[in-house]
Amino acid sequence: MSYKKSSEITKEYSIFSNILFVLKQVYRNQKAFVPMMVIQAIVGTFITFIWLFLSKIVIDQVTNNVSVSSFIYSLIFIVIAEIILMEVDSFLNFQNWWRIIHARMSFIPLRMKKLLNMDYENLEIPAVLDLSQRAEKATEGNSDGVEGFLRSIQGLFTSTCKIIMSITIISFLNPLILGFILILAVISYIITDRTKKMDKIKTWDTLSEKFREQGYIAGVEQDFSYAKDIRVFNLSEYLLDKHKKIDSEIHDKISESKKRWLKATGLNQIAALFQEGIIYIWLIYNVLYKSLSIGNFTLYLGTIRTFFNTVGSLLSNIANLRLQSRQINDFRNFLAFGKEGGGKEVPQQNQYVFEFKNVSFKYPGQDTYALKNLSLTISSGTRLAVVGLNGAGKSTFIKLLCGLYTPSEGRIYLNGIDINTFSKESYYALFAPVFQDIEVFAFPLSENISMKIPEKTNEAKAIEAAEKVGLKDKLHSLPNGIASQMLKIFHDDGIDLSGGEKQKLALARALYKDAPVIILDEPTSALDPLAEYQVYTNFDQIIGAKSAIYISHRLASTRFCDTIALFSDGILKEYDTHENLIRKKGEYYQLFEVQAQYYRNQEQKQS
Numbered sequence: 312m313s314y315k316k317s318s319e320i321t322k323e324y325s326i327f328s329n330i331l332f333v334l335k336q337v338y339r340n341q342k343a344f345v346p347m348m349v350i351q352a353i354v355g356t357f358i359t360f361i362w363l364f365l366s367k368i369v370i371d372q373v374t375n376n377v378s379v380s381s382f383i384y385s386l387i388f389i390v391i392a393e394i395i396l397m398e399v400d401s402f403l404n405f406q407n408w409w410r411i412i413h414a415r416m417s418f419i420p421l422r423m424k425k426l427l428n429m430d431y432e433n434l435e436i437p438a439v440l441d442l443s444q445r446a447e448k449a450t451e452g453n454s455d456g457v458e459g460f461l462r463s464i465q466g467l468f469t470s471t472c473k474i475i476m477s478i479t480i481i482s483f484l485n486p487l488i489l490g491f492i493l494i495l496a497v498i499s500y501i502i503t504d505r506t507k508k509m510d511k512i513k514t515w516d517t518l519s520e521k522f523r524e525q526g527y528i529a530g531v532e533q534d535f536s537y538a539k540d541i542r543v544f545n546l547s548e549y550l551l552d553k554h555k556k557i558d559s560e561i562h563d564k565i566s567e568s569k570k571r572w573l574k575a576t577g578l579n580q581i582a583a584l585f586q587e588g589i590i591y592i593w594l595i596y597n598v599l600y601k602s603l604s605i606g607n608f609t610l611y612l613g614t615i616r617t618f619f620n621t622v623g624s625l626l627s628n629i630a631n632l633r634l635q636s637r638q639i640n641d642f643r644n645f646l647a648f649g650k651e652g653g654g655k656e657v658p659q660q661n662q663y664v665f666e667f668k669n670v671s672f673k674y675p676g677q678d679t680y681a682l683k684n685l686s687l688t689i690s691s692g693t694r695l696a697v698v699g700l701n702g703a704g705k706s707t708f709i710k711l712l713c714g715l716y717t718p719s720e721g722r723i724y725l726n727g728i729d730i731n732t733f734s735k736e737s738y739y740a741l742f743a744p745v746f747q748d749i750e751v752f753a754f755p756l757s758e759n760i761s762m763k764i765p766e767k768t769n770e771a772k773a774i775e776a777a778e779k780v781g782l783k784d785k786l787h788s789l790p791n792g793i794a795s796q797m798l799k800i801f802h803d804d805g806i807d808l809s810g811g812e813k814q815k816l817a818l819a820r821a822l823y824k825d826a827p828v829i830i831l832d833e834p835t836s837a838l839d840p841l842a843e844y845q846v847y848t849n850f851d852q853i854i855g856a857k858s859a860i861y862i863s864h865r866l867a868s869t870r871f872c873d874t875i876a877l878f879s880d881g882i883l884k885e886y887d888t889h890e891n892l893i894r895k896k897g898e899y900y901q902l903f904e905v906q907a908q909y910y911r912n913q914e915q916k917q918s
Contacts, residue, residue: 321442321644326632329639333460336421337414344410344461351403352468356476358396363613365389371606407465415458418450421646429649430735431715436675439648441519446645448515449638456642460635463628470625477618481611488593492619495586499579500626506575507634514568518561525557583619590615654734662691663725663741663827663858665712670721672707681707682881685721689858691827694851696869696889697862698899699878705862706747708878709832712860714738743826745817745834751808753800756786757793760819770794776822779853780815818850829859840906844868866903875899 324332337344368385426443433439449456481488531537532550541547594612597603603611665688672682682704689695689712697705710716711723714730723730730738752759760776761768774793777786789795789806799805808816814834821829831850835843847861847868861869869875870889877885877892877899885892885899892899 321640322647324636324640324643326636329460329636329643330464332643333457333639334464336418337461340417341410341414344407344414347403347407347410348465348468351400351407351465352472354396354400354403355469356472358393358400359473359617360476360480360614361389361393361396363610363617365393366613367606367610370609371604374605411458411461411465412453414461415450415456418457418642422446422450422642425646425648428735430717431710432675432717433649437520440523442641442645442648444519444523445516445638445641449642456635456638459631460639463631463635466624466628467632470621470628473617473621474625477614477621480614481618488590488615491589492586492615492622495582496619496622496626499582499623500630502575502578503627504630504633506571507630508637510568510571511634511637513571514564518564521557521561521564525554525561528554528557583623586619590619654732654737657725657733657737657741660726664691664727665689666724666727667711668722668724670711670718670723672711672716673719680719680881682711685883687876687883687886689860692856692858693874694872695858695860696872696875697860697878698864698866698869698875699884700864700902703864703878704881705864705878706832707881709744709830709860709862713742713744713830741826742828742830743821743824744830744832745814745821746832747834749813749817749834751797751813751816753796753798753802753805755793756789756795756797756806756816759797759816760793760823762820762824773819773823776819777815779822780818780850782812782815782819785812785815814846818846822853827857829854829857830862831860832862833864840865840868847871866899866906877902 334345365386368389372381372385422443429439452458454462528550532541532554541550590612594603594608594615598605598608667685667687670682670685671680673680685708697708699705707716711718714735717731725733725738725741755765756777757768757770757773758765760773770793774786777783777793786792790804796802796805798807817834818831821831831847835846843863843865847863848871851859851861851871859872861872863869866875873888875885875887875889875892876883879898885895885897887895893903
């Protein structure tokens with residue numbers, strides 16, 4: 312398999328495409344958002360301009376000696392209209408405020424679902440992890456990514472309505488003034504847009520890796536499972552120093568961002584002052600030499616200011632849209648990364664035969680093969696022992712078999728069909744693995760065994776599985792039995808299991824799943840060889856006629872298996888029965904003899 316480079320992960324979507332993508336998702340959750348947004352834009356426009364017309368009317372009536380009653384009626388009418396509009400605007404603003412937040416929250420499950428279901432091997436690619444970090448940023452803030460995008464779209468509608476109204480009014484004065492204002496606004500937009508683009512690339516994109524490091528260190532500092540090592544080995548200062556160093560690097564990057572924006576803001580303020588001066592000169596000239604009334608002077612001055620500010624706001628919204636669209640790109644690229652789901656279901660059969668044909672595998676970014684040119688057939692119902700020293704390629708072989716990794720070269724077949732043609736979910740259903748690292752979830756014990764939601768958990772079946780692997784006494788000692796909560800993360804009375812109990816829990820999971828293939832990937836590596844051998848042989852009797860694969864770097868632990876596969880440096884060196892391999896006196900025999908000394912010494916001590 313060839314891994315995508317960082318440049319191949321990202322794709323540029325147009326702003327229009329991103330608007331459609333976001334609004335389509337929003338429509339599924341908030342159908343009223345778009346029409347309410349349009350209405351709010353129209354109401355906001357009337358609110359802005361009604362006060363400008365009020366000023367003109369008041370000044371015109373005063374200068375023209377209009378009767379007091381007429382003046383009061385006009386004033387009351389405009390004030391009542393303004394109050395009504397402001398109440399409507401407040402209602403719409405509140406409604407859209409929570410709708411936008413709710414819409415953003417609806418995007419988070421999309422990212423989490425992708426993260427939980429993407430191919431396992433992708434979780435080891437730094438470029439993918441950085442993309443995941445940036446995708447998270449697109450859904451976590453009020454002004455960035457999805458929510459910022461929606462607010463910018465809302466601002467775009469409002470600004471467009473105000474600009475249309477402003478142009479209509481200013482065109483009665485002189486259209487040339489529009490061109491002048493537009494030129495200054497475009498200059499301001501170019502400065503802002505370029506600053507936003509450079510800020511994302513040079514600051515926030517480069518900080519993705521640092522934020523991941525910061526999150527990891529913070530997690531270690533707060534994770535109870537690390538607490539003993541931190542104290543015994545006096546790691547607190549070491550971790551704090553690392554945390555401070557990362558924080559300092561993040562601070563330096565953000566400081567560069569602030570300097571970048573300080574420069575941009577200064578240039579924009581100079582442009583605004585220049586514009587303000589030209590407008591005053593122009594309007595005063597019209598009052599003195601073109602018979603412009605004071606009322607119209609006030610209306611045009613307010614309208615021009617509104618127009619300039621609105622054009623600036625419009626272009627700022629466009630710049631924001633461009634920045635937020637880049638963040639939406641990150642989100643969409645993360646959702647689109649990797650192979651699409653689907654594939655056919657694995658047919659239910661009585662026998663499942665797996666065949667590796669010239670399979671090789673490299674880890675992302677590595678030049679050497681973790682597994683090289685492997686050809687191997689696993690017959691249905693067989694007991695296969697995968698042995699070898701640490702780093703020999705045993706776990707890589709298992710992850711390839713389980714479909715967690717895709718071969719860099721070669722193919723893996725199930726009953727003669729390439730496993731890549733099957734859906735991941737149906738293929739995973741074939742295996743009940745017990746890996747080296749045994750995780751306990753903060754769920755009830757029953758769900759920790761079933762690995763299913765409460766409605767789909769059969770408690771009687773969970774109890775049966777737990778008792779078969781030796782957890783009967785533990786179950787009886789728990790006040791709530793199989794319903795007992797694990798860990799103390801959510802419950803003060805949560806149960807912590809010992810290392811041996813965790814191993815039995817993992818074995819119970821494998822039994823509960825009742826899959827046709829059982830895999831034990833050195834879950835008992837912390838035990839001594841004799842204890843490991845006892846666990847393996849006892850479990851082998853429980854699983855009956857299922858296919859079973861036992862992984863160990865201790866050769867004696869799996870000598871009861873039908874076939875032994877010895878791996879060394881990523882290569883299948885020997886493949887035969889235990890007896891035949893001993894008779895051949897090859898590498899397996901030599902390793903077995905070295906390890907056998909332990910058993911002989913133990914037997915002598917016991918005798």
